[in-house]
Amino acid sequence: MITILIVDDHAMVRSGLRMLLNGQADLEVIAEASDGDEGIQAALELRPNVVLMDLSMPHGKDGLTATSELKEKLPELAILVLTMHDDDEYLFRAIHAGAAGYVLKNAPHEELLTAIRSVARGDAYLYPTATKRLMNDYVERMKRGESGDVYHSLSDREKEVLGLTAKGYANKEIAEQLVISVKTVETHKSNVMEKLGLKTRPELIKYAMKKGLLQFE
Known part of the structure; x- marks a missing residue:
């Protein structure tokens, strides 16, 4: 039972x-x-x-x-x-x-x-439709990976901003945690999205999951 x-x-x-x-x-x-x-x-x-x-x-x-x-x-x-x-x-x-x-x-x-x-x-x-979306996203990421993953091109600070953004932290919270200004956070976030070719936050979350960046302490 x-x-x-x-x-x-x-x-x-x-x-x-x-x-x-x-x-x-x-x-x-x-x-x-x-x-x-x-x-x-x-x-x-x-x-x-x-x-x-x-x-x-x-x-x-x-x-x-x-x-x-x-x-x-x-x-x-x-x-x-x-x-x-x-x-x-x-x-x-x-x-x-x-x-x-x-x-x-x-x-x-x-x-x-x-x-x-x-x-x-x-x-x-x-x-079913969620599974299909995940599979399609995986295929698209694999295709992009054939030309090389650009994650290594991010600076250490940009990687930190990427991880915290994916975990749901607001810009102000990220700024306080990293001891930088909100404007600097926004700049890093914009650079990350541009370098990775991402347009939306859900896309960023999926990318972060793939890279293993969503491990909470």
Whole structure:
């Protein structure tokens, strides 16, 4: 039996999920939580096999923060993000936080059930279009790498700015951490984007992940 904790701020969503999952012979919802704080407490007490984690919860901790904290305390816990955000930035942040899978709320029931069973047995699961985007991005990066990776052309300071930006730090926070001005941070960031041929922050995050720059202490 796969035991499941549902963490979502909408009571109707939790109710619908409970009915769907408890209707499966091999699945059992053992608890619900309405925010990240409640979810962490319930997971620590009940030790479910899988946590279904919403990302956007206005009260208490959000799903990303809760996922990161739970993975620190329960590394073996399988966390499956269930969200409305079909967005590369949320996807990569969820993966980095430790989520084993990422499914959209408008996905067919069969996909959600497959995802739950996949992460419960230790596999990863991404919804199909996300997998395709990741594969396409990988192919594009490989093609660019054939002419040489320009990462080595970045200065040490530019590499620091790249890493901190990808981790979500604002310009002011980066400036304070590196003891430089905000204007200097903006200049470094502009140079990094130009040298790497990147146009958006999600592209920067994906590049940083590929280079192994998103290791948090």
